[in-house]
Amino acid sequence: MSHATHANAALTPRARLRLARLIVEDGWPPARAAERYDVSWRTAKKWADRYRDEGPAGMLDRSSAPHHQPNRTPAPVVRKIVHLRWKQRLGPVEIASRLDMPSSTVHAVLVRCRINRLTHIDRATGEPIRRYEHEKPGHLIHVDVKKLGKIPDGGGWRYVGRHQGRRNKALTAERTGQRSKRFDPLTGTCYLHTVIDDHSRVAYVEAHDDETKETATEVLKNAVAWFAERGVTVTRVLSDNGSCYRSRMWLETCANLGIVPKKTRPYRPQTNGKIERFHRTLAEGWAFKKFYNSESARLAALPAWVHEYNHHRPHSAIGKAAPITRLNNLAGHHT
Incomplete structure (x- = not known):
């Protein structure tokens, strides 16, 4: 059954059509038809006139917006x-x-x-941000390194407080022997080498103790192989201007893999915005989401979180679908 499109309508579109047909096709006087449907004479005539001019399509509600807006901002x-x-x-x-x-x-x-x-609005140019997305998985992957301070044994200051956090840090440094140049206790840095597919937003993450060219190139090889297992061939890679991505080893590795290396504009992290946004999601959803009593406990939770992100977490930029759904090439979607 058809329904009126707004709450205050006296007649549904189907009732309007019956009313109009009584007047136009059966020859009823508008006043008699109006009395039968308990509406005014003018209302009955209005629907009859619309039926003559537009047929059944004229029985639907029209927009109440004015045709002209003389007070609109010049x-x-x-x-x-x-x-x-x-x-x-x-x-x-x-x-x-x-x-x-x-x-x-x-x-x-x-x-x-x-x-x-x-x-x-783009901060540098003042122009509206132009968003882009490559058409197929593998046409472009983004790579970057996210640095996180390692969690000392017993937990970090975010959860145990600054006083206890300093004590935990000192005890961990005493166990590992890590000290700064000023002999301050250190827990070290975790370097998360992250890879994001531009089209699908599928992520690949490896945790390491450095960001050397050797580590960066090894992560790239592993990521390319990981995507290949899922039917995706990587053809371009976008990175910032970090030293590991400017090395000859990086260029040679890209050439051997048949990948074209691209660089972001200097001092323009927005160019690599997709991976920057992923890093924020990574920090909120995994790194600082809950209390970890050690760095090994946090790292142990990383694979499960990445799986959740890829397979189950709805991504707003791709219609609230899980990223992995865009890698489904079984039906030849991307060939």
Whole structure:
């Protein structure tokens, strides 16, 4: 059964059609048809006229928005608002003060122009961020290294407090013998070598104790083989300008694997934004999500978290699907 598209409608579209047909096809007077359906004479005539002009399609509700909006913000003022937003990153209140107009009007313009959030505007250029996504898995992978301080035995300061955290750090350094150049106790750094497929957002992660060219190239080989096992051939790799990615060994490894190496623009981490966002998810969902009483305990939880991220966690950038679903090439989706 058809239903009206808004709560205050006196008639459903099906009832309107029956009413209109009584008048137009059966010759009923509008007043008689109106009385039968308990509506006004004008309402009955309106639906009859629409039925003559448009047929059954005319029985649906129309938009209540006005055809003309004489009070809409003039185009020159809209351009000034957009300019202040793009170039100076001002908020609605500041822009409204400069242009002597209500901040609610400024906010409405920013929403209409889709620049109401500063995250949608590139910090360096002031232009709207241009998002991209390669068409197929393997067309581009992003690589980077995320550094995390290792957790001392007994837990880190985030959960046990700074005083106990310093004690745990000192005891761990005493056990491992790690000291800084100033002989301060150290627990060391965990280097997470991360790889993200641009199309699917599928992640590959390895934890190491360094970020040397030897480690970086070995991670790349392992990641390429891991993707190959899932039917994905890697053709390009995007990295920042870290020393391990500028080495001759990196270039030779890429050449041997048949991969074209790409570099981000200097001082522009936004170019590698997908992996930067993954690092934030990694930190929130695994590294600092709960209390770990040692670094080995945290590392032991990493494979399960990566599996959860790839296979089960809905990703908002790909329609809330799990990343691994975009690697399904069984039906020849990407060939």
